Amino acid sequence: MAMTMTQKILAAHAGLESVVPGQLIKAKLDMVLGNDITSPVAINEFEKFGFTEVFDKEKISLVMDHFVPNKDIKAAEQTKQCRCFAGEHCIKNYYDVGDMGIEHALLPEKGLVGPGDVIIGADSHTCTYGALGAFSTGVGSTDMAAGMATGEAWFKVPSAIKFNLTGKLKECCSGKDVILYIIGKIGVDGALYKSMEFMGEGVHTLSMDDRLCMANMAIEAGAKNGIFEVDDITLDYYKERMTHPYTVYTADPDAEYDETIDIDLSVIEPTVACPHLPENTKDASVLNDVKIDQCVIGSCTNGRISDMEIAAEIFKDRHVAKGVRCIIIPATQAIYLECVKRGYMEIFINAGCVVSTPTCGPCLGGYMGILAADEVAVATTNRNFVGRMGHISSKIYLASPATAAASAVKGHICDPRAL
Numbered sequence: 001m002a003m004t005m006t007q008k009i010l011a012a013h014a015g016l017e018s019v020v021p022g023q024l025i026k027a028k029l030d031m032v033l034g035n036d037i038t039s040p041v042a043i044n045e046f047e048k049f050g051f052t053e054v055f056d057k058e059k060i061s062l063v064m065d066h067f068v069p070n071k072d073i074k075a076a077e078q079t080k081q082c083r084c085f086a087g088e089h090c091i092k093n094y095y096d097v098g099d100m101g102i103e104h105a106l107l108p109e110k111g112l113v114g115p116g117d118v119i120i121g122a123d124s125h126t127c128t129y130g131a132l133g134a135f136s137t138g139v140g141s142t143d144m145a146a147g148m149a150t151g152e153a154w155f156k157v158p159s160a161i162k163f164n165l166t167g168k169l170k171e172c173c174s175g176k177d178v179i180l181y182i183i184g185k186i187g188v189d190g191a192l193y194k195s196m197e198f199m200g201e202g203v204h205t206l207s208m209d210d211r212l213c214m215a216n217m218a219i220e221a222g223a224k225n226g227i228f229e230v231d232d233i234t235l236d237y238y239k240e241r242m243t244h245p246y247t248v249y250t251a252d253p254d255a256e257y258d259e260t261i262d263i264d265l266s267v268i269e270p271t272v273a274c275p276h277l278p279e280n281t282k283d284a285s286v287l288n289d290v291k292i293d294q295c296v297i298g299s300c301t302n303g304r305i306s307d308m309e310i311a312a313e314i315f316k317d318r319h320v321a322k323g324v325r326c327i328i329i330p331a332t333q334a335i336y337l338e339c340v341k342r343g344y345m346e347i348f349i350n351a352g353c354v355v356s357t358p359t360c361g362p363c364l365g366g367y368m369g370i371l372a373a374d375e376v377a378v379a380t381t382n383r384n385f386v387g388r389m390g391h392i393s394s395k396i397y398l399a400s401p402a403t404a405a406a407s408a409v410k411g412h413i414c415d416p417r418a419l
Helices: 005-014 039-048 073-088 103-110 124-132 141-150 175-186 201-205 208-221 232-239 305-315 333-342 344-350 401-410
Strands: 024-028 031-035 060-063 093-095 118-121 135-138 152-156 160-166 195-199 225-228 259-264 271-273 281-283 294-297 325-328 376-379 395-398
Touching (some): 005 118, 005 135, 005 195, 031 039, 031 141, 103 124, 103 208, 103 333, 118 141, 124 135, 124 208, 141 152, 160 175, 160 201, 175 208, 208 232, 294 401, 305 333, 305 401, 333 344, 376 401
Parallel strands (some): 118 135, 195 225, 294 325, 376 395
Antiparallel strands (some): 024 152, 271 281, 271 395
């Protein structure tokens, strides 16, 4: 039977010749992920059910990133519990202060996830790794606990939407603009429990960082996962970091999709998601009257080195507008160090920005940039729900690094081409 990329990966990991949408399967896992917020719950469940060993010490990743460095006593206790569990079970991929990063930037950087893998993570943005041609999806902490113990998870096989990408992006546009454009087109439930499968000639014009950003936000369209067809760009990226063998799965020519959506990359403008849903999108050029109090450039969506490069190009010989706070968060220690080597830190500081250690921090309203009542932020993060980054009356505008940096300089939402 003809299958999509996702269906082929799930069939192989379930030991089946084929699967169909809606079928319940039990599949073997290549990686189980948790962070400092979700892992303690999973550890409690693991121990409550009497498990004494993990299924594979090299196929579990515990990444301390949400409130790390610890913001308070509760955060310290949570990371201590994870640290002790990792030590007791000799978990190889444990990342803490000094050797850490935001989980969905760190795992690809370390080569821990690759083409053809099945990955679950107790974090909704685990769908990021579909950029590498893997099936990856977020789960609850109880499923994470079962995954750590058994190396397996139950799935309902999703149907799929095919996104046929053509053309090439305009200057100052990136993968963030593409995924915001798509979510604006189909809505936050437009791909509910479906696989968003990206293919077509336009894919080959997108960098890995573009793809990681787009797959990361598949969940914001309600998708079970997002996945890109594997090409030379994918393989060049993974082979430099490879920790385990990979398998490339391609969709059958006659695979069935719920629908096919054509996306011409050349028509996409710098795009902003206005409060309070990622689907509420507008061109940046029509939002000049939106004054901002804060700018955040970072997160698992846009904290990679190309994002830092774009921000540095805009901030060079410019300064953040009076009254605007600009927080820059490189997503991993390696990216932070590369920023230092390239001189970006000096550019950021001279521009009036503050640079944070890698952390999820303000994205989830945790710390390192909480908004007060009625404050407005432009952020390269992935969600702009009510109260997401602080007070319930604050407002969040989601944008690309180029748009966010340009807005910080101007003091209001700004199309980066207008600088």
